[in-house]
Amino acid sequence: MKVLKYLIVGFIFGIVLTKSEAVSWYRIYEMFQFQSFHMYGIIMVAIVTGAIGIQLIKRKDIKDVDGFPIEIPNKENGNYRYWIGGLIFGLGWGLVGSCPGPIFILLGAGFYTIGIVLIGAMLGTYIYGVFKNKLPH
Secondary structure: HHHHHHHHHHHHHHHHHHHOOOOOHHHHHHHHHHOHHHHHHHHHHHHHHHHHHHHHHHHHEEEEEOEEEEOOOOOOOHHHHHHHHHHHHHHHHHHHHHHHHHHHHHOOOOOOHHHHHHHHHHHHHHHHHHHHHHHOO
16 A cells, blocks of 8 residues: 555656656756756755755654654765765766656656666666775765
């Protein structure tokens, strides 16, 4: 039954991203060309929603679906790795025209060539997992 709930939320999230044009390559291109505020607005709404959600979880001791308290550890210092990771993520996003979330939405919408991007994302994740212990963290 839990899986059904997650699927429904996923479908709703996909519909919202599609209707807001957040999965549109053209909108992403506009964002990286600084021609439109559309995507920046969507990203800012996500940041504010996430910040409010995290604060509510921390202050109200909200529990997870199994009744256990949600613990959010503080981030450790390591400023350079966040900049490097963000740069790699942003370059990939700009080159592909899609961040990881919309890959599945685009596949569901019938854009099957995005499957190549999914394979690349999975391969990159696998390679990171292989070399994770050898990288400076």
